[in-house]
Amino acid sequence: MLLGLQNVTFEFGARTIVRDATWHIQPNERIGLIGYNGTGKSTLFKVLTGQYTPSAGQVEKGRETTIGFLHQDLLGFDTEDSILEVALGAFERVKQLEKELETLGHELEKTGDEALAITYAEKLHEMDVLDGYSIHHKTEEILQGLGFANADLQKPYKKFSGGWRMRVLLAKMILQQPDVLLLDEPTNHLDLPSIEWLEKYLSHYQGAVVIISHDRFFLDRMVTKIVELYQQELHFYSGNYSFYEQEKAMRIDLQKKAYDNQQDYIRQQERFVERFKAKASKAAQAQSIVKRLDKLERIEDVELERPNMRINFSIDRQPGRTIVTLKHIHKSFKDVEILQDAAAEIERGDKIALIGANGKGKTTLLRIIAGVEPFEGERIWGHNVVESFYAQHQLEALNLENNILDEMKEARSGKNDLELRALLGAFLFSGDEVDKKIKVLSGGEKARVALAKTIASKANFLMLDEPTNHLDIHSVDLLVEALNKYEGSLIIVSHDRYFISRIANKIWEIDNHKVREFKGNYAEWEDWKSRREKAAAVASSIPKPEPVKAVADHTQVKKPVHNTPDRDQKKEVQKLKNRFKQLEEQLAKLNKEKSALEAQLGLPEIYADKNKFVETETKYKKATEACFACNQEYETVFEKLMELGEV
Numbered sequence: 001m002l003l004g005l006q007n008v009t010f011e012f013g014a015r016t017i018v019r020d021a022t023w024h025i026q027p028n029e030r031i032g033l034i035g036y037n038g039t040g041k042s043t044l045f046k047v048l049t050g051q052y053t054p055s056a057g058q059v060e061k062g063r064e065t066t067i068g069f070l071h072q073d074l075l076g077f078d079t080e081d082s083i084l085e086v087a088l089g090a091f092e093r094v095k096q097l098e099k100e101l102e103t104l105g106h107e108l109e110k111t112g113d114e115a116l117a118i119t120y121a122e123k124l125h126e127m128d129v130l131d132g133y134s135i136h137h138k139t140e141e142i143l144q145g146l147g148f149a150n151a152d153l154q155k156p157y158k159k160f161s162g163g164w165r166m167r168v169l170l171a172k173m174i175l176q177q178p179d180v181l182l183l184d185e186p187t188n189h190l191d192l193p194s195i196e197w198l199e200k201y202l203s204h205y206q207g208a209v210v211i212i213s214h215d216r217f218f219l220d221r222m223v224t225k226i227v228e229l230y231q232q233e234l235h236f237y238s239g240n241y242s243f244y245e246q247e248k249a250m251r252i253d254l255q256k257k258a259y260d261n262q263q264d265y266i267r268q269q270e271r272f273v274e275r276f277k278a279k280a281s282k283a284a285q286a287q288s289i290v291k292r293l294d295k296l297e298r299i300e301d302v303e304l305e306r307p308n309m310r311i312n313f314s315i316d317r318q319p320g321r322t323i324v325t326l327k328h329i330h331k332s333f334k335d336v337e338i339l340q341d342a343a344a345e346i347e348r349g350d351k352i353a354l355i356g357a358n359g360k361g362k363t364t365l366l367r368i369i370a371g372v373e374p375f376e377g378e379r380i381w382g383h384n385v386v387e388s389f390y391a392q393h394q395l396e397a398l399n400l401e402n403n404i405l406d407e408m409k410e411a412r413s414g415k416n417d418l419e420l421r422a423l424l425g426a427f428l429f430s431g432d433e434v435d436k437k438i439k440v441l442s443g444g445e446k447a448r449v450a451l452a453k454t455i456a457s458k459a460n461f462l463m464l465d466e467p468t469n470h471l472d473i474h475s476v477d478l479l480v481e482a483l484n485k486y487e488g489s490l491i492i493v494s495h496d497r498y499f500i501s502r503i504a505n506k507i508w509e510i511d512n513h514k515v516r517e518f519k520g521n522y523a524e525w526e527d528w529k530s531r532r533e534k535a536a537a538v539a540s541s542i543p544k545p546e547p548v549k550a551v552a553d554h555t556q557v558k559k560p561v562h563n564t565p566d567r568d569q570k571k572e573v574q575k576l577k578n579r580f581k582q583l584e585e586q587l588a589k590l591n592k593e594k595s596a597l598e599a600q601l602g603l604p605e606i607y608a609d610k611n612k613f614v615e616t617e618t619k620y621k622k623a624t625e626a627c628f629a630c631n632q633e634y635e636t637v638f639e640k641l642m643e644l645g646e647v
Contacts, residue, residue, distance in 0.1 A: 002027055002065045002208055003048060003180050008057035010040075010047050017043050020057070021234045023227060025180060030202075031210045032219045032241060035229035037444030037472045041212045044229060045069060045182050068178035070186060072443065074169050075162050083160065083168045084153040087139045090175035094132040097123055108613070117613055124617065125598070133624055135175075142171045145197040146190070147358050163189030163358075174201065181209045185443075187218050188469050191358040192495055214473050216241045217497040241473075255302045262299045269293055313486040315460040320383035321348050323461050323489050324369060326515075329377035331364060338364050339375075340513035346461075348382075351483070352491040353504035353522060360510045362493045363465055367391075369491065370463050388459035390450065390467055400439035404429055404449055407438055411453040420456075427452045443470035451479075460488035468496045497522065576637055583634040590630055594623040 004024035010017045017040035025031065035041050046052045048059060049069050061067075079086060088095065104120045107113070127133070143153060146167045157168060166189045173181065181202075187195050199221050202209055213219055219226075219241040226237040226244040237244040269289050276282035323346040331339040338361035346352065346369075354362045367373035370389040398407060408420045415423070424434050427448045438446065447470040454462070468476050480502045483490065491508070494500050501522040509516045518525045597620040605612075 001025065001060065002062050003067065004060045005048070005054075006058050006060055008047065008054045008059065010043070010052065010054045012040065012043060016232050018047075018229065018234065019232045023234055023236075024060075025208050025210065027179070027208055028206070029208045029210075029225060030223045031208070031225045031227055032223035032244075033210055033212050033227050033229065034219075034241070034244070034473065036474060037448075037470075038442055039229045041229055042071065042184050045071065045184060045210075045212070048182065062179075065180060066176070066178040067180045067182065068173040068176055069182045069184075070166075070170055070173055071182075071184040072166075075165055077165075077169070079157050081157055082154045083143065083148065083157050084136075084139060086157045086168050087143055087171045087175060088135060090139070090172045091130075091132070091135045094127065094130050094135055097127050097130070097132060101127065105614075120613075120617075124620070128598075128624065133621075134628055137628075139171070139175060142174055142201075143168070145194070145201065146171055147194045149359075167194070170198075174205075177205075177207065179207050181205065181207055183209065184212045185214070185470075186211065187213060187215045187495060190495060192355060192497070193357045195495060214468060214471055214476055215496055215498070216473055216476075252302050255299065259299045259301050262296075266293065266296070313455050313462070313482055313488065314458055315488050316386065316458045317384050317460065319348055319385045319460050319489075322346070322382040323348060323350070323385055324382060325378075325380040326369070327378040327380070329368065329375055329379075331361070331368065331373070331375045337513055339368075339510070339515075342377075342510075342513065342515050344508070344515040344517065346489060346491060348489055350489045350491070350506055351504055352506045352508050353500040354491055354493045354508045354510075355500065355522075356509050356511075362510065363391075365508075365510065365515070366463055366465055366491065366493055385461050386457065386459045387461045387463065388454050388457045389463045389465075390454040391465050398438045398446060398449060400437070402438050403435045404438065404441075405434040407449055408453060408456065411456045415456060423452055423456060444472060444475070447471055448475075462486070462488060462490040462492075464490060464492040464494075466494055467492065468494060468499050576640055580634070580637045583630060583637060587627070587630050587634055590623060590627045594620065594627055597623055 001024045005018075005021050008021045009019050033041050033044065043052065047054060049067055050059065050061075101120065101123055104116060104123065108116055108120060140150075140153060144150070148164075148167070157165065160168070170183075170186060186198065190198065195215075195218060199218065202222060209222070211219065211222060221240075223240055224238070226239065226241060228235040228237070228244070228248075235248075237247050239247065270293070273286045273289050277286040325346075326342065326344045329339045329342040329344075354366065356362055364373060366389075368375045368379065370387065370391075371379065372389070372391075399410070402410070404424060405417065405420060408415075408424060421434060424430075429436075429445075429448070438449065441449070447467075451467065454464075467479065471479065476496070476499055480499060483503050490503075492500065492503065504522055505520075507518040507520065507522060507525040509518070518528065520528070597616060600616050
């Protein structure tokens with residue numbers, strides 16, 4: 001066991017988060033921690049990491065166990081360092097060794113001290129064991145996987161938004177390779193390509209991973225065990241999220257049937273007792289039944305308790321056929337071109353998902369449609385359009401000092417206090433809860449307030465930017481249900497694949513500074529995209545024919561002479577095989593040379609002579625770098641041969 005709870009009870013003020021809970025996290029487990037908003041999932045992570053002390057029981061942690069905890073509070077960190085330097089902070093020991101080796105090198109040049117040379121050699125060996133010469137390459141690879149361009153790596157951390165900062169901190173945590181990785185909503189600030197990269201990376205991660213997430217696609221692909229925090233208890237399910245849904249429904253059904261059967265039995269026995277307790281011949285038997293009923297272990301009735309938001313997107317009036325038309329749209333930020341002579345149209349009944357990698361301009365396009373982003377070109381509203389815009393920044397834009405009711409009044413919906421209280425009740429804020437300050441609300445509660453403000457206007461056109469962030473899975477289901485019933489039109493930006501697959505009837509993607517429209521749902525778009533990528537891969541592997549040359553009289557044409565695809569592929573395979581063999585031999589030679597130099601660095605006669613030591617140490621560094629470069633090419637060639645089915 002790496003980490004766990006033993007009979008833990010934790011109380012947050014007057015509220016019990018978990019009671020008498022036992023949970024052991026084993027090496028290499030992939031666990032999803034789920035529960036409704038406000039049940040205390042993030043709080044439980046803080047108990048596991050020792051930030052909160054349990055009221056009873058104990059947190060058990062292996063002596064050598066290391067923990068990485070990604071959570072929203074980390075965004076308080078700020079620095080002028082580049083994002084590359086921040087991520088490299090994962091390698092504290094390597095960076096310390098680099099400084100120590102530099103200092104020792106200068107001292108050795110001056111003194112040539114034998115003891116100093118031994119220390120230098122030991123630290124060089126430790127550097128090699130820690131693979132310290134490749135930390136820059138590893139860090140750049142992780143940051144690029146999470147969506148950063150090469151040009152971004154030297155930019156100051158403090159100049160990035162909260163979502164991008166969270167990516168840097170996730171990269172740093174991954175590079176630290178803790179034994180237990182606790183991730184609280186890791187996909188909230190990631191685009192689809194980055195989520196897919198993270199899925200692939202974590203599937204090979206050498207350690208236990210525990211994830212809090214509202215993204216059921218992500219959970220289904222990532223976890224093999226579900227831990228549900230429900231009614232102050234932990235419930236365990238062996239399987240992914242889809243298995244949990246089926247298993248929980250089955251457990252509830254079985255318990256309900258067992259309860260009903262037991263109640264039937266109790267009623268029958270009680271009727272017998274009532275009928276015969278006064279009859280002398282049956283009195284003893286009736287008394288025996290009473291005792292048996294007293295000792296009977298009662299099965300509890302089960303009702304699925306969950307917070308049900310009553311979301312109802314109503315509209316006051318129907319718009320015309322066209323909602324909004326965009327013509328000749330130009331938009332750029334400094335040297336970055338986002339849109340160039342782009343055009344698009346949203347029609348009544350459209351439910352559009354605007355998808356793609358971060359930095360392509362999804363949110364910018366949504367803001368242009370909403371009229372809150374300056375641009376060049378034309379944006380033409382249709383007849384009778386009443387729009388409402390839910391922006392990512394709306395959570396941050398909430399006035400923390402307002403109470404919930406006052407915040408709703410700022411939506412200027414024209415509703416009185418009674419109507420606003422009724423609307424907030426549908427979003428699970430009832431009675432005195434509407435007097436709560438925004439600053440004491442959880443992320444999910446803030447999201448519900450922002451969503452309530454959005455729909456208060458009875459708009460017939462909704463623009464939603466990441467509306468599922470901070471909502472639990474059940475709330476996402478309710479939002480899906482409400483949006484499917486919604487009679488208006490909408491456009492959404494979302495990285496939640498389940499959400500957009502259930503809602504969208506069109507897909508928009510920004511490609512080459514234009515808006516590309518696909519008429520169909522997300523599954524159909526994915527299938528089309530996959531087929532297009534395969535066709536492009538096949539096309540790129542077929543050599544282009546030489547241009548046809550016409551003879552002088554234009555009556556005869558020589559046929560182009562070129563190799564067949566099969567012959568070209570065979571040549572390519574043979575070329576790769578030859579290079580693979582060369583690299584194998586080169587790698588063996590370099591490793592042998594590196595080992596010999598490593599042995600020399602340990603010889604007394606070498607480190608006793610300052611010049612010889614420095615010369616040998618320089619050769620060793622060069623050999624190490626050459627080994628690394630050769631190994632990289634070796635792996636690349638090997639992967640190409642695998643793709644071609646030759647290994």
